[in-house]
Amino acid sequence: MTRGSPRDFSRALFGAAALVLLAMVALPVGWLVATSLSGPHGPTLENYVTLFTDPTLVQPFIITLESSAAVAILCVLVAVPMGWCVARTNMPLRRLVRVLVMASLVTPPFLGAIAWELLAAPNTGFLNQLARVAFHLDRAVHPFNIYTVAGLTFVNFLYTFPYAFTFVANALERVPADLEDASAILGARSAQTLWRITLPLILPAILAGGLIAFLQSMTVFGSAAILTLPAGFHTMTTRIWSLFQFPPKPALAAAASMPILLLTLLLLRAQQLILGRKGYVVVGGKGARRAIVALGKWKWLALGFCALVLLNAIVLPYGALLDAAFVKVAPAVPTPANLTWSHLHFVFFELDATPVALWNTMILALGAATIGTALALVVGYLVARRAVRGWQLLGFLATAPLAIPSIVLGVGLFLAYTRPPLLLFGTLWIMLIAFVTIEFPAAYQQLVSVTSSIHPELEEAGRLLGATRLRVLREITSPLMRSGLVATWCFVFIGAIREISAAILLFTAPTRTIAVVIYDLNESGDTGSIAVLGLLLMVVTFTVLAVANRVPIAVTAVEEFRE
């Protein structure tokens, strides 16, 4: 439905937003494609030939696919029972389990990987030391080794299963009890009902969760870089990064980005197909209640299972980081004798990089959150209200960055902005563009749903009573959207302060961020400072999250929209 007169300001806004979005997506991807097809002597397919013949490029591809598939399977195997326990049983401490799962969702994988270095590095790893003492093993024996494909798979699993968990738990909460009661009344035992009714109903959610887990671990850079480099193998993302090390081969890097880009597109399309099948997705009506299963004595087993997962994802890693931040040489059992403030002092008062990185991170996060939210508001509003012709195009452009993995975007931006007229490489601008692009789709989707929850008749009522479109936006729409806007801003902010995949290709010494500094320090093995910076990052994250959670996201729309 088109509204408003032809001279409405929404036309101009539409044009501006469309241009910005187009530049955001088309520029890096265009340069990526063009560069991948170029050689020293003009257009060529040489880069692609190298890509498929050079074993040092093929091997990372295979490792990544194998590891990601394993992560996806592990995630589903863990997320389904855990989601069921939390959403549909009387297991004790369900709320706490859910909160801790969310905590592992916001833990950057690179930080998790560093923590697991402290825990399971072959020689110094805390768990290895513990095992040697407990079982009187030889110094050369190490039961755990995180620097392996299995170790990488394990760490990626710990920080991607929350995606699958969220899908499954939400789907389980939406299965109306009626459907299960109908099965019970026909004589099915609860296990049969679970197997034949409930699980098939949430199968799309399970598959989608698995796909997202695959996608996440395929495109992750931080954890892969930390665990693969000491081990001497590569994943696709670390291999792309290595092509930027001296001597840089940007054309090959561009070609190497293509498989990830195409796979991502394919997987997202598959996910859409799975989730979009009509009649399969359960939509609970207003009164739909969900049945809670009493587990009896089994509830302790269920809790034990959840606890084991969270022990590995949260308790041990954060314990290790805290330990490293406050003991002299980590990892070690903290005693009054080996506790120290020296790491804290070093990071905040001696390390040259800290003030610059802190300043850059804050500026970038504030800028990305503000610009990203504002742009998402304009685009989300225009699309949700279908306020302009061509709103479908805007919606498509706004979600397109989802299909571009961060590291690929990093390559694209590097290629796009290292040449005139837009010489942005080495400035904070290029990082800002990267962060806004990466976080934009999520912000956009959130604000579309916030706008949709505000009944258009609320605005029309204002118009008919004599208020102009702008006045309605100011006095009616914005107050109703305020909480949604604050939440969106917070999420972009959190996303930006932890971003590393694109930043690692785009930073220069003056534009380092905290995440980049942590990564640098890891190469020099300074675990104490890393732990301090990592914990600082998480303190900021949790503070912002707490603020976001205090603002209720739900907006009261009077009635549901009929048309």
Add this chain to the structure above:
Amino acid sequence: MATLELHGLVKRFGGVTVVDGIDLTIPDGAFVCLLGPSGCGKTTLLRLIAGFVAPDAGEIAVGGKRVSAPGSVVPPERRGMSMIFQSYALWPHMTVEQNVGYGLRVRNLPADEVRRRVATICAATQLEPLMKRYPSELSGGQQQRVALARALVVEPQTLLLDEPLSNLDANLREEMRFEIRRLHDEFRYTTVYVTHDQSEAMATADLIVVLNAGRIEQAGTAEDIYRRPSSAFVARFVGGANVLPGRLAGLATPFSIRLEDIELVAAPGAGAAGAVRGTVVRRVFLGSSRDYVVEADGELVRVTTPPHVDVQPGEPVWLGFPPERCHPIESVPAGGS
């Protein structure tokens, strides 16, 4: 003066023509109901009048001044109209008082006059004790009153209502029907009321406009529409009449007849001359009446009788069609039941 004139109004969404050539003049101060099934274009027509939608052809004039034509639409805020939405559209972040006073504040009236006029309208709509409440703290009927007060406080020349009673329960609906008519008679603005409920339309309107597939099927008083439907669609939609094949002056002409106008007797010769024999297919006891479905000459005929007329399904009956109750229909457009 707020005489509302619609000339050749057309609106398409995508490839679908939703409003298909509407011509209608609504005199100043009249109460008009746009009546039709869902999807007939009545809500779109209302939104065209309000100025939320631009027409693809035709024009709208208010008091002789053109307000809508393709490519030039006076925006809603400059039309001097008010509207009651189906959802009420009360702003959840404003109290009753703030909601009602909004239109006056937009007009930059002095604060004490805003207060005075809000108090007056709230008294007229029995909202005084609720002025400090938020919409979420009100019942459906109270929200409806707030929507009315907010629309009327600005003294509109035209009031538009979009299915305003569909979210209320049956008792309240009846009460609000009369309230809406009473306020209309008190303030004498032009009212355009959209509904799919024929009893709502009959209870309130001076003029009923029956819409089907974007066109006007018939416009007239409640009596006209009910007694003399001009098409099979109107006959069926308003009160559910039978539309049966018949003969007029030797020509095959369908005619309509009300359920209660057919005479049903259980014995031959007891009723009117020329009665048709049929068989009872279904019988429902409704307390004050009985509803029958009778098969006669291959047609299914619905008949309402007094409750004491009691014939078992499968038994023969004779149906009489008093000629003065049969209304010939010229053409039989598709649709409706």
